[in-house]
Amino acid sequence: MSNPYDVAVIGLGAMGSAAVSFLAARGVRVIGFEAASPAHGLGSSHGDSRLIRLGYFEDPSYVPLLHRAYENWRGLETRLRERILNITGVLQIGKPDSKIITGTRASCNMHNLSCDELSAAQMRKRFSVFGLEDDEIALLDPQGGWLKPEAAIWGYLRLAAADGAALHLGEKVNEITPDDNGVNISAGGQKYRANRVIVATGSWISQLVPALNAIANPIRQVVAWYRPANGFACDPLRMPAFLRDDGDNCSAPFGFGVFAA
Template sequence: MDADVAVVGVGTMGSMTCWQLARRGASVIGFEQFAPGHDRSGAGGETRIFRTAYHEGAEYVPLLLTAQDQWRELEAETGRSVLTLNGGLMIGPPDGALVRSVLAGAAAHDLPHELLDEHEARRRYPQHRLEPGEVMVLDPQAGFLRPELAVSLAGMRAEELGAVIVRHRPVVAVEPDADGVTIRTAERRWRVGQVVLAAGAWSNRLLPRHTPPLTVQRLVMTWFVARHPSWFDVERFPIFIRETGAHDVSGWPSLDGAYVKVAVNYGYDRVDDPDRLERGVDDGLLVTIRTAVRDLLPDLVPEPVRIGAYMDGYTDDRHAVVGRPDGLPNTVVATGFSGHGFKMAPAIGRAAADLVLRGRTALPIGHLDPARPAAASPARLRTVAADLAATARTS
């Protein structure tokens, strides 16, 4: 045996899984086709939203609170900062889905939050141009993560603890059997006891018959110059998610005092081949982005100075797939994070390590079970693919 466990894909979930396994004494080999911390798939673009008042489902809250602790442990073990809790604003009409679900989640789990009416919201956060009647929910436990840094640090920490990370080597085959798993790269064959598959947008290529198919979506992020840069400092400008009738956007404070990042949900594009992610934008998308920024954030010059394109794998029901797929011995999957997985990554790594080392986890991941019908319905997936393009979101 080359190791107890192989982790295929040392991206967001794979790096955290390597770290969580290594700190518990398992021998681990991680395989990454690029290098941990690269920006070519799910983890690029400098920042990711962290929040615990979760409109995707109150069942995530305990997992997110665990993740928050685990982010702090990663920081303590590496001496670096990856999570900044500068607050989060959920902005929209009071009867809209975003505001209603955030308030419901906060109430169900007794999370601190503040509801700002239109007047108070305008007074405290003049960076946003509000529509009449819009409100803000301020979540003081929200903020942002540094994705490339976090993935690099988790990989480096795993190596310090004894893990081996094989960089710039794509895995070409994963072959589980009753006694272990064979992993093949172009150069050689590796033999391990168990495997964790965390290949993100490439997941459909590995064991496609046993894992629910993912639809890969391209997501574009854009950076803008502010007229008054200090208004967008970390201390003054919480991360935000905003739904108006016309626009659906999210944004982050300026990290460098120069640029402010905004992501406009334009419906996203389907990626047929993750090796050929289109990184440019066409004129129609540029107009959509400029219009949203001009209408909602008047202090930003609405011409993007930087554009980045990334991708993520989406399941049918937009919940990830984490667990042991039926019929596959010695295999754990962690994939399909559907545009909102980064914040929970170290908790997912911990759950994957539990499944490998103990066969079960106390973390609440029942809603991510690979066998749940909504995740594993390829026929329905085909019918929702077009609709998904219009409604997939990030954060």
């Protein structure tokens, strides 16, 4: 007997909302579940800003995926007729031998990406707000910028619904049980069946996929907003988005100047 859905997507944050939308647009019979109201403040995809970079310092192998991501963000904007991606440039700041600088340079060289190097003295003239140490430099990725995650999630969900996806919002999935013919899904006291399942429950993934317990646990991340002093406008020409290597392997402070358009 065939299942009523080809794919069930569990969790409709940044990942799940995009997944339901792309599947529905291809005519796949898709059902999506979100435990809370979409884009809520306890997940990872809330707020109005997420950094995007093309010259990815983490590894050059991400760059083709990023080209595809940029295409998809532009595609989403076209369908929604709404601005989601703001290109401001991203400054990647650190000592010349830091991971952020060496990694960004490697990605840019391998993929022939534009990447302007600025000394501390040049930075003081052009982007005085950053106050670099004498032994730091910056690489400017002109294609970097920031995305609006909540607008993206709501946009993807609107498109998914318009393309025929069944969306169950405020409905937590309690259990998934695969068998030879698909997957059983228990949610909100009901049972559902699909051929396949995508678990996109972010940092809660180990509740449904216990094998990930050792590596995925929710933690709190603190975001701070500062009101600029003396009428300093967060104009990208004066303050592009930035990422700074502070020598700590686990974190690199980053931020954006967001201004009322």
